[in-house]
Amino acid sequence: MKFNFTKLNSKTTAFFLCDIQDKFRPAMPLFDSLIKNTSKLLKMGKALEVPLFVTEQYPEKLGRTPKELDISHACVLAAKTQFSMLVPELECKLQEVYTENKLTDVVIFGIEAHVCVEQTVLDLLNQDIRVHVVADCCCSRAKQDRRTALNLMRHLGGMITTSESICFNLLGNKNNPKFNAIRDLVKAVSEDMSEK
Structure with a gap:
């Protein structure tokens, strides 16, 4: 699916945090960078009042x-x-939160890029929702799986972006009243997720 790019609006955008869990830590080569970048993104989203939806994959075993x-x-x-993150509990909450304003955009990040993130992106695109995949907040156990998933999601119509880009997209203007709440967060450069 091909979408026209529009600026993000906090009233019609959701943040999806997909399965970032403790038990994945030893298996993910980029996990520490992922945590730092995701923490920053979550703080930005909270300051900008973007609703957050979180899933945990089989938490009894995966933490x-x-x-x-x-x-x-x-x-x-x-x-x-x-x-896919689109389980009944999450979908029900989406309908509850987006009654006044229609959900148009989802910003997604998490683990693993080529499994749960990718399958959620496919489901969202099939519902005609624009999807923004935050590359510096996604990882997989194998670097080639992450790289291939990002390429596939881009090819299917997902927008591959970064946490800082999402932040400035939501702000839109230096004169946004939320700018001061964000300024210190963007001073620190995001951790590099490039594959070495």
Whole structure:
């Protein structure tokens, strides 16, 4: 699907945090950078009042969302066994949150890029929702899986972007009243997720 690019609006945008869990830490070569970048993105989203939706894949075995990530403002924290984030609990909460304004855009980030993130992106695109995949907040165990997934999601119509780009897209203008809340967050350069 091909979408016309439009600026993000916090009232019609959702942040999807996909399965960033403690048990993945030893297996993910980019996990520490992912955590730092995701923490910054979550703080930006909270300051800009973008609703956050979080899933955990089979948390009984794979653990919970790391304590370094503040998800206290999440609209929902849904456990799941299917790979796509679009489980009934999350979809129900989406309908509840987006009654006045229609959901048009999802900013997605998490683990693993080629499994749960990719399958969620496919489901969202099939619902005609614009999807922004935050490359510096996505990883897989194998670098080639991450790289291939990002290429595939771009090819299918997902917009591959970065956490800082999302932030400035949502702000739109230096004179945005939320700019001061964000300024210190963007001073620190995001961790490099390039594959060495």
